[in-house]
Amino acid sequence: MSGLRKVTDSEKFLSDLARLFQSHRMYPAGNVYVESAAKRACHSLESRGEQIRVTNMGDSLLIDDKVVTVISSPLERLLDAFAEVRWESLRFDPALGTEGLLDILERVRSKEAGPYRRQGFAAGSLNMDDEEDERLKMAMEGAGYLSLAPMVQEMIFDVKNAKKGAWIRAHDVVKMLSEHLVSGDELFGAISELKDFDEYTFTHALNVSMLSLAMARGIQAPDNIVDHISMGALCHDLGKEKVPEEILNKRGKLDADERAVMDRHPVEGSAKILSAPGDTPPLVPVIAFEHHMRADCSGYPKLPVKYRPHPASLLVAVADTYDAIRTVRPYQTNPFTPAGAASILIAEANKGRLHRVFTSMMIKMVDVLKPGSWVVLDDDRRGQVIANGEYDVLEPLIETEGMEILDLSMPDSPSVVKIEDDKPEGEGVASE
Numbered sequence: 177m178s179g180l181r182k183v184t185d186s187e188k189f190l191s192d193l194a195r196l197f198q199s200h201r202m203y204p205a206g207n208v209y210v211e212s213a214a215k216r217a218c219h220s221l222e223s224r225g226e227q228i229r230v231t232n233m234g235d236s237l238l239i240d241d242k243v244v245t246v247i248s249s250p251l252e253r254l255l256d257a258f259a260e261v262r263w264e265s266l267r268f269d270p271a272l273g274t275e276g277l278l279d280i281l282e283r284v285r286s287k288e289a290g291p292y293r294r295q296g297f298a299a300g301s302l303n304m305d306d307e308e309d310e311r312l313k314m315a316m317e318g319a320g321y322l323s324l325a326p327m328v329q330e331m332i333f334d335v336k337n338a339k340k341g342a343w344i345r346a347h348d349v350v351k352m353l354s355e356h357l358v359s360g361d362e363l364f365g366a367i368s369e370l371k372d373f374d375e376y377t378f379t380h381a382l383n384v385s386m387l388s389l390a391m392a393r394g395i396q397a398p399d400n401i402v403d404h405i406s407m408g409a410l411c412h413d414l415g416k417e418k419v420p421e422e423i424l425n426k427r428g429k430l431d432a433d434e435r436a437v438m439d440r441h442p443v444e445g446s447a448k449i450l451s452a453p454g455d456t457p458p459l460v461p462v463i464a465f466e467h468h469m470r471a472d473c474s475g476y477p478k479l480p481v482k483y484r485p486h487p488a489s490l491l492v493a494v495a496d497t498y499d500a501i502r503t504v505r506p507y508q509t510n511p512f513t514p515a516g517a518a519s520i521l522i523a524e525a526n527k528g529r530l531h532r533v534f535t536s537m538m539i540k541m542v543d544v545l546k547p548g549s550w551v552v553l554d555d556d557r558r559g560q561v562i563a564n565g566e567y568d569v570l571e572p573l574i575e576t577e578g579m580e581i582l583d584l585s586m587p588d589s590p591s592v593v594k595i596e597d598d599k600p601e602g603e604g605v606a607s608e
Contacts, residue, residue, distance in 0.1 A: 418440065
């Protein structure tokens with residue numbers, strides 16, 4: 177008997193849910209056996225006391241952070257029913273109650289395939305394709321962009337704590353981000369709203385991931401590369417858990433010792449990612465290690481040889497810098513406006529520190545350099561954009577205050593160094 181494996185609370189709940197599913201198929205609603213089985217399953221869920229996460233990987237089952245390969249026949253039948261409605265990733269909350277459990281089974285009985293969310297429960301597929309149900313888009317719009325932050329927090333916790341299945345759940349989060357982007361929501365308006373949100377670590381990761389995803393789509397990267405870049409952006413600051421709060425939140429310049437601690441966070445983050453079990457997407461630790469390295473080989477961590485970062489890292493660096501200087505933090509109480517932040521990106525690109533093409537893409541996405549915008553050129557002249565650049569948003573057609581028309585795409589033309597804004601500029605600083 178000592179060799180028997182102990183059944184976890186989560187497994188006990190799934191076993192009781194499988195029995196409820198069996199009773200629900202056999203008897204009508206309100207039957208005493210159904211009601212009794214529902215109460216038993218509800219009690220198991222409440223006894224667990226926290227959310228139960230289930231991921232069906234086909235030949236095995238991931239329950240919370242535990243891989244289960246031996247599955248009972250009743251549970252297998254339940255999983256088959258979930259698969260039929262394309263529920264591969266499921267989350268049960270203790271507050272679901274008996275009514276909620278029965279509602280879920282009614283949904284399964286109806287065979288209405290596609291993502292489903294209600295209070296205390298969420299379910300969907302791991303690999304959404306072009307025919308994925310429109311309900312996911314509607315659910316995302318209804319829940320709002322902010323609702324993704326807890327999912328990011330949960331996923332980052334899994335990676336930090338080397339939980340099994342962390343990358344499966346990271347993939348799940350990225351697919352939801354991707355659907356949110358596809359759904360046509362006001363992406364940058366939502367990101368703007370998040371700049372005052374307290375949970376900076378997770379909202380920053382969410383913002384940088386979404387911005388990076390949009391840029392990766394913009395360069396028409398293959399879908400798997402887009403996903404990996406977005407995952408890398410989600411995890412890019414993982415190493416900051418090793419940086420003391422007094423350094424992270426310090427007002428003013430860091431001293432040499434504090435700077436050395438801060439400069440270690442890309443190393444710590446990539447090491448943590450590599451230690452997570454499962455098939456780590458190769459770009460994820462690369463982005464975490466390189467996101468503060470610059471296009472001109474400056475930045476940190478310092479290496480003994482001249483080293484040019486991976487293009488994916490340079491892309492994420494632009495998104496990271498933009499969001500960092502747009503966000504309220506203890507040492508940055510008056511962040512830059514979008515136009516002010518874009519001007520900082522331009523200055524960094526002109527110095528060769530940020531990638532010029534990715535900088536141009538970001539400025540095009542945030543839509544602050546367009547007809548009607550006022551700009552300052554590197555010869556100190558002011559002008560107004562009268563037409564977008566044909567190939568590069570940073571090379572528009574300008575009418576100067578002296579009524580001269582300039583095509584900034586022409587050789588020897590001046591360059592934009594600042595986009596003016598009628599709002600006061602903030603005190604933003606380059607991303608840490």
